[in-house]
Amino acid sequence: MRLVVERFTHNALALLAVTTILFFMFRLMPGTPLAAFINENLNADQQQQMLEQFGLDRPMWQQYFIYLANLLQGEMGLSFFQRRPVTTILLEVLPNSVILTLSSLVIAYVFGVLAGAWLAWKRGSWIERVAVPAVLATRAAPEFWIGMVLLSLLSFNAGWFPSGGASSPGLAYTSNWQRMLSWDYIHHLALPVLTLALYLQGLPLLLMRSNMLEVMHEEFVTMARMKGFSEWRIVIHHAARNALLPVVTAFALGVGLSMGGNVVIETVFSWPGIGRLLVQAVSVHDYPLAQGAFLMIAMVLALMNFVADLLYIVLDPRVSHGRRG
Amino acid sequence: MILEVDKLQIDYQAKDGVTRAVDGASFVVPEGRIVGLVGESGCGKTTAVRAIMGVLAENGRRAGGRIVFKGQEVDAATTKRLLWRDIAYVPQSAMSSLDPVYTVGAQIVEVLTKRGNANRRDARKRAAELFDLVGLNERRLADYPHQFSGGMRQRAAIAMALALSPSLLLADEPVTALDVIVQRQILDMLRDLQERLHLSMVLVTHDISVVAYLCDEVVVMYAGQVIESGPVREVLARPRHPYTMGLRNAFPDLMTDAMELVPIGGSPPDLRDAPPGCRFAPRCPFVLETCTTGADGHSLANGHMSACRRDGEADLLRKEALDPVTWQRSSSFAAS
Amino acid sequence: MAGVAETATPTVLQRIASMPLRDPFAFVGLSIYVIFALIALLADVLAPMPPLEILFTSTGKLAANLPPSLDYPFGTTNLGRDIYAQLIHGTRSALAVGLSAAIVVSSVGTVVGLVAGYFGGRIDSLLMRIADMALSLPFLPFVIVLTGFLGASTSNIVLAVALLLWPNSARVIRSQVLTVRERTYVEAARVTGASSWRILFVHVAPNILPLSFVYAAIAIGWAIITEASVSFLGFGDSESVSWGYMLQDAFSSQALSRGQYAWFVPPGICIILIVVAGFFISRGYEEVFMPRLRGR
Numbered sequence: 037m038r039l040v041v042e043r044f045t046h047n048a049l050a051l052l053a054v055t056t057i058l059f060f061m062f063r064l065m066p067g068t069p070l071a072a073f074i075n076e077n078l079n080a081d082q083q084q085q086m087l088e089q090f091g092l093d094r095p096m097w098q099q100y101f102i103y104l105a106n107l108l109q110g111e112m113g114l115s116f117f118q119r120r121p122v123t124t125i126l127l128e129v130l131p132n133s134v135i136l137t138l139s140s141l142v143i144a145y146v147f148g149v150l151a152g153a154w155l156a157w158k159r160g161s162w163i164e165r166v167a168v169p170a171v172l173a174t175r176a177a178p179e180f181w182i183g184m185v186l187l188s189l190l191s192f193n194a195g196w197f198p199s200g201g202a203s204s205p206g207l208a209y210t211s212n213w214q215r216m217l218s219w220d221y222i223h224h225l226a227l228p229v230l231t232l233a234l235y236l237q238g239l240p241l242l243l244m245r246s247n248m249l250e251v252m253h254e255e256f257v258t259m260a261r262m263k264g265f266s267e268w269r270i271v272i273h274h275a276a277r278n279a280l281l282p283v284v285t286a287f288a289l290g291v292g293l294s295m296g297g298n299v300v301i302e303t304v305f306s307w308p309g310i311g312r313l314l315v316q317a318v319s320v321h322d323y324p325l326a327q328g329a330f331l332m333i334a335m336v337l338a339l340m341n342f343v344a345d346l347l348y349i350v351l352d353p354r355v356s357h358g359r360r361g
Numbered sequence: 362m363i364l365e366v367d368k369l370q371i372d373y374q375a376k377d378g379v380t381r382a383v384d385g386a387s388f389v390v391p392e393g394r395i396v397g398l399v400g401e402s403g404c405g406k407t408t409a410v411r412a413i414m415g416v417l418a419e420n421g422r423r424a425g426g427r428i429v430f431k432g433q434e435v436d437a438a439t440t441k442r443l444l445w446r447d448i449a450y451v452p453q454s455a456m457s458s459l460d461p462v463y464t465v466g467a468q469i470v471e472v473l474t475k476r477g478n479a480n481r482r483d484a485r486k487r488a489a490e491l492f493d494l495v496g497l498n499e500r501r502l503a504d505y506p507h508q509f510s511g512g513m514r515q516r517a518a519i520a521m522a523l524a525l526s527p528s529l530l531l532a533d534e535p536v537t538a539l540d541v542i543v544q545r546q547i548l549d550m551l552r553d554l555q556e557r558l559h560l561s562m563v564l565v566t567h568d569i570s571v572v573a574y575l576c577d578e579v580v581v582m583y584a585g586q587v588i589e590s591g592p593v594r595e596v597l598a599r600p601r602h603p604y605t606m607g608l609r610n611a612f613p614d615l616m617t618d619a620m621e622l623v624p625i626g627g628s629p630p631d632l633r634d635a636p637p638g639c640r641f642a643p644r645c646p647f648v649l650e651t652c653t654t655g656a657d658g659h660s661l662a663n664g665h666m667s668a669c670r671r672d673g674e675a676d677l678l679r680k681e682a683l684d685p686v687t688w689q690r691s692s693s694f695a696a697s
Numbered sequence: 698m699a700g701v702a703e704t705a706t707p708t709v710l711q712r713i714a715s716m717p718l719r720d721p722f723a724f725v726g727l728s729i730y731v732i733f734a735l736i737a738l739l740a741d742v743l744a745p746m747p748p749l750e751i752l753f754t755s756t757g758k759l760a761a762n763l764p765p766s767l768d769y770p771f772g773t774t775n776l777g778r779d780i781y782a783q784l785i786h787g788t789r790s791a792l793a794v795g796l797s798a799a800i801v802v803s804s805v806g807t808v809v810g811l812v813a814g815y816f817g818g819r820i821d822s823l824l825m826r827i828a829d830m831a832l833s834l835p836f837l838p839f840v841i842v843l844t845g846f847l848g849a850s851t852s853n854i855v856l857a858v859a860l861l862l863w864p865n866s867a868r869v870i871r872s873q874v875l876t877v878r879e880r881t882y883v884e885a886a887r888v889t890g891a892s893s894w895r896i897l898f899v900h901v902a903p904n905i906l907p908l909s910f911v912y913a914a915i916a917i918g919w920a921i922i923t924e925a926s927v928s929f930l931g932f933g934d935s936e937s938v939s940w941g942y943m944l945q946d947a948f949s950s951q952a953l954s955r956g957q958y959a960w961f962v963p964p965g966i967c968i969i970l971i972v973v974a975g976f977f978i979s980r981g982y983e984e985v986f987m988p989r990l991r992g993r
Contacts, residue, residue, distance in 0.1 A: 047833075050830060050833035053833065054834055057830070061842070169973070172973055172976050173973055175976075176918065176922075176972035176973045177965060177972075178922050178925050178941075178944075179926075180926060181925075181968070184944065184947075184953060184965075185965070188953040188954075188958065188961075192953055192956065199953075199954075255452065255454065255458045256457060256458050256459055256460045258416055259452060259459075260460075262416050262444060262445070263472055263476060264442075264446070264476055265475060265476070269475065273471075274460050277460075277462055278461070278462055292835075293835075295835070296836055299837050299838060299841065299930070300837070300929060300930065303930055304948070314838055314841065314842075315841060315930050315931075318841055318842055318932070319845065319930075319931060319932070321846075326845075329838075330838050330839075330842055333838050334833070334834065334835055341833065351462075352462065353464075353505040353507070354505070354507050357508055
């Protein structure tokens with residue numbers, strides 16, 4: 037329990053640091069400080085409202101605390117171009133990013149863990165000599181380039197998948213849920229998910245492989261052998277169970293990291309998620325929206341770091357159950 | 362004889378060649394006896410025991426010899442049937458030998474249900490009995506390995522080994538990692554269990570005082586070979602191989618207080634390039650020309666075997682070996 | 698004490714230098730580096746055509762979207778530019794970004810790791826807190842925001858990459874320093890009264906040098922991928938032709954729907970080769986110097 041609190045504090049402090057960095061970063065950007073939040077696209081009423089809400093006429097340190105207080109209430113200002121609250125816009129696109137990230141990560145990790153364990157099993161064979169460099173190459177390729185190649189091959193050339201977006205034009209749905217469960221949505225989701233999964237599978241695969249190789253040399257695995265257990269029991273119950281620990285943690289971390297990495301994938305596939313929103317906001321200098329999108333990504337990252345810590349505590353008895361005499 | 366090991370040969374394949382870690386080692390384990398397998402680290406004693414369990418490292422291979430269990434010759438495949446049910450193992454470090462992510466109780470239950478025919482409820486009851494047998498509170502079954510102290514972990518490992526009532530126990534340095542007081546407790550417990558359960562046991566150790574304390578028979582290994590064996594009292598009182606004489610000098614408990622400890626100079630040979638003739642010759646204070654050539658010595662009298670080529674002069678050499686100066690000669694010899 | 702150090706230093710350096718000869722993977726990696734370095738140096742010879750020059754056919758029409766031919770091995774872009782020339786010249790900006798980021802990342806990471814690990818205490822916890830902070834920033838979004846607002850220049854990209862990547866190397870080097878610090882010859886140097894800085898740079902630093910190399914090799918790849926991603930998103934340096942610029946150009950000019958694979962496949966392959974080379978080299982160094990870090 038003490039550990040949980042400790043990890044929570046740690047991650048919360050890190051997030052606070054990030055928001056602080058962000059605050060000063062956006063205010064030190066070229067242009068007047070006011071320009072960071074107010075621009076001429078807003079009407080006079082809106083401008084006045086923003087001035088008061090963010091205390092933009094007050095000293096920097098006061099602005100900082102007003103900014104934090106606003107953040108705690110989920111208040112991130114108005115987007116310059118959409119003229120709508122940033123929070124609303126973010127919450128609209130967040131599900132798209134979460135679905136994209138989670139589904140590709142699940143596919144990548146299920147495949148990666150199985151293939152990694154299998155490759156550990158096949159150690160020294162020609163399969164390993166071919167597969168390991170091939171997997172390294174997928175880790176080395178820029179995500180968006182994998183996306184471009186798949187897009188060209190499977191969408192433009194073969195015509196199996198739509199070339200971008202999250203839904204076909206002209207379709208209407210009664211609710212967001214209905215939309216996300218529709219065949220059309222899944223059809224649009226498939227190619228970005230495939231791309232991301234292809235990029236992401238390398239980490240769990242290589243991690244699982246090297247963990248398995250390491251664990252198979254542990255004394256307790258030899259002991260399991262001495263006990264006459266079946267090979268299956270030795271590999272699954274003892275070796276894989278131990279080798280999985282870091283992979284599970286990596287999964288949670290992967291959710292946070294890949295939300296940030298989605299920036300390019302979402303752009304390639306015109307997928308309406310947080311990453312693409314960030315890119316658009318930055319390119320049109322929509323500061324409030326860019327700041328909000330960035331913060332949202334940073335928040336997911338911090339949250340998932342915390343979840344990874346928790347998982348580690350839960351899964352490894354050496355951490356969760358202290359030493360006793 | 363519950364176990365006979367005959368001219369066992371074990372090879373390790375490495376990048377730079379083959380190492381014969383065990384080279385023609387033979388010994389027997391009589392029913393209901395404790396046999397000490399003693400030697401310096403790297404002499405092949407652990408490899409020999411692991412070969413009996415059929416779990417050599419990946420690059421290891423049985424190159425020759427026979428292993429006979431209860432009159433039946435066993436190979437890698439047939440050994441698998443015997444594992445844990447007939448032959449069980451007590452590891453040196455129970456910490457690394459227990460799976461860190463399961464409770465100790467769960468691991469004993471696993472053995473009872475997967476290798477024995479117990480159902481889960483009986484298995485749990487039996488696990489509690491086993492813990493009782495080795496002097497552990499049954500509540501500790503719910504604890505993870507890292508929550509035990511070193512001595513308790515070793516007890517848990519012994520409980521684990523006894524789970525399926527094996528007839529032969531192979532213990533590899535079972536007390537080496539422990540402090541002296543705990544060592545004694547565990548050794549006493551092992552002897553007690555051995556008598557009560559009529560176990561046969563092979564105890565691998567580098568510590569000749571442990572052999573003297575616990576064992577009935579002793580097998581001395583050097584550089585992959587058995588160089589002396591026989592009843593403990595006989596061998597330790599009248600060692601006939603200079604290596605055993607030196608080993609006896611190098612350990613405290615056996616000797617009277619007045620005696621100073623005398624180490625054997627030099628170190629064991631590289632097995633990729635073993636010396637011809639007697640492998641101890643380069644360190645032996647009594648070495649003669651004939652020791653480095655010709656056939657092995659092998660003399661057997663009253664169950665006491667020695668591989669020394671000067672076995673006829675054993676009584677004389679033993680007297681000289683008591684003098685520390687003799688061993689200085691050996692170390693200067695080994696250095697040159 | 699000096700004797701120990703002077704025998705230790707050259708052997709580590711010699712081992713660093715001779716490692717690629719012993720590890721076939723590292724040899725392949727180093728060869729890839731050398732080849733790309735040669736291409737970058739000889740770019741003007743290999744591709745005399747300026748990469749942004751607009752070409753016309755003999756009939757005076759714009760030489761747009763030409764398929765690969767002898768004259769234009771990878772064809773031309775929709776604006777009639779030679780893709781081969783762009784690829785060759787792109788090597789320069791890739792190496793420039795990669796090497797400068799690698800130098801900054803590994804030198805900052807090494808110095809921070811050394812100081813934090815050796816002196817410990819408050820300096821250590823302060824530096825490690827800063828590292829934690831940098832690691833909790835989402836990588837690519839941070840680079841985009843920084844280059845998007847500070848201006849799309851190569852140096853800003855390198856700055857952003859360096860700001861976020863140094864903590865990884867600093868952490869690992871710090872923990873290595875913690876073990877090296879306890880070795881007997883360091884202890885001996887301390888007892889004979891050598892100054893802290895002398896011990897740090899003469900006795901400890903040579904032992905963690907291999908790690909600096911590992912992180913430099915990794916940083917090269919990361920920086921190149923990052924530059925490509927940022928350029929692809931449109932925040933790249935508009936002055937220079939990079940592989941990322943080529944990919945962005947191809948993407949926004951509908952090269953995908955036209956199936957102009959010769960336009961967008963080669964830059965990706967080049968990036969993969971350079972990044973994999975970094976993996977191979979770091980793998981080689983880890984294998985030779987830190988066998989315990991790796992699975993068997």
